[in-house]
Amino acid sequence: MEPCLPQVDAIATIDEQAIVAAAHLRRLRALPGLTVEAATAYTDKAAMKTALAATGLPVARHRVVHLADEVATVAGELGWPVLVKPRAGLATLNTFVVRDRDHLKELVDVGAFDVRITDPTGRLSAGHVLDSLHGARDGFLVEQFLDVEAEFFCDLYVHRGTVLLAVPGRYDAPLLQSVGDASVDTVLPPGHTDAQDVADLARKAAAALGAHTGVVHCEILRDRTKGLFVGEAGARPGGGSIAELASVMYAFDLPATLAALALDEVPDLDGTPRFPALTAVMIPAPAGTVTHVADPDVIEALPGVLHADIRLTVGQPTPVGVGTVTRAGRILYVPDDLDTLDQEAAELREALEIRVEPFTAA
Known part of the structure; x- marks a missing residue:
């Protein structure tokens, strides 16, 4: 006799580590929401960047490798320096620049590719974000280095592919340059020149990765000479204080909004900012x-x-x-x-x- 499963109306998560698992559960229960394929594209940085590049969006070129010994070969193709990062990760964990062959050897000698992250928060062990680069079953990324002068974010509140609210903002410094320091995160007014360009690119990135109902968090990078690039995108609200900034700036109840989207309902978001700008000083x-x-x-x-x-x-x-x-x-x-x-x-x-x-x- 098969077990009697309880009635479930929706399966949703805002935890990066559980996005793919939630998609599998939705498919098993025939529930609407982000597909397994789209969930994978939002959480696997190699799949993500391949999908974005396939639609012609500006994104750093990348290759997947399994060993530090392969980094120099890829750098010969992409050019030194290169950026090394996990396929599954967040908060810039195990992400660093490799300047040249000598620097690569130094990093190998100190074990940089074999370090497993220590998690003082106690909440990051459900997935693979703490794995070392060499410990990653599916390899890691070697990526084209961008000379980033500014980093932006944009949270999109989406219902069935329609963007109900775009919340663009900026960090006080590119995150990779400020690891270990507390950032200053600012939601920009909709009419701000950077805000308009960032939101437009975020919308295109979300569409390329699979329109769905929920929240999409995009990181947008501005290279000093090449303009805006899509950095990464997640099928979740932004971390830190970004989701709070959005809800205060636009006067909506964040838990209620997330619950409505999870139930395939349209939340009440009028898009009228309360302040000229709003900042979280971490x-x-x-x-x-x-x-x-x-x-x-x-x-x-x-x-x-x-x-x-x-x-x-x-x-x-x-x-x-x-x-x-x-x-x-x-x-x-x-x-x-x-x-x-x-x-x-x-x-x-x-x-x-x-x-x-x-x-x-x-």
Whole structure:
């Protein structure tokens, strides 16, 4: 006798590690949503870039290899330097630039291709994002190096292939250049020149990878001489504070919106921004024991601050991040001027008055 399975109306996830599994379950239960093929394209960076290139979208050229010894051969084709990254990954884990043959040898000698990522968050072990490059069953990518001068993001809220809301924004610096530092993420106004171009390219990328119902998060890179490129895309909301920025900027209930999309319903998204721009100033904290930090009330009393989420406690160690994921908190802020945002963010961080006693060797 076959087991009686419960009635299921929808299967959805916002976890990168579970997107393909959810697609398989939908197919088994004949439920609508992202197909297995599209889920694979959104989570396998090699399949993703191949699909994007096939439609003529600007994307870095790439090759799949299994051993560090193969990197130099690919670099001979693509040109030095090259970027090395996992096929399945997030937060720039195990992603680095290889400058030339000598640098490649240095990286091999220190075991860079054999490092398995340590996960202090305790939530990244369901898939393969922590695997070493050499430990990846299906190999890893060697990719054309882009001289990135700016990195943008765009979250698309989509119903049956129709984009209901596009939320473009930018990071204060390209993520690969700021690993270990806390970023400043800003949702741009729809009329901003960069916002329009970024949203247009994100829409094309989402269509190329398989239109569906849900959220698509795109990373868009601007090369100094070659213009905009699609970096990557995920079938999920952006990480960090990006989803929160979108919901506050456009005044919608994020969990309710995600639930509606999961049930194949059209959520109420009117696309009217509440602010000229909205920023999440992620909080950096050096390793050690916290000896002082400002109260959230003090920070929230500052001009432009909407909310301060400070995850630092006096007497406790600073929370350890992983890749580009920071865990010390963030300040939600309406900037005075995008041209002076770097200085404004620095002043906010200074107002936190974070003091840390470094750990001493035993």
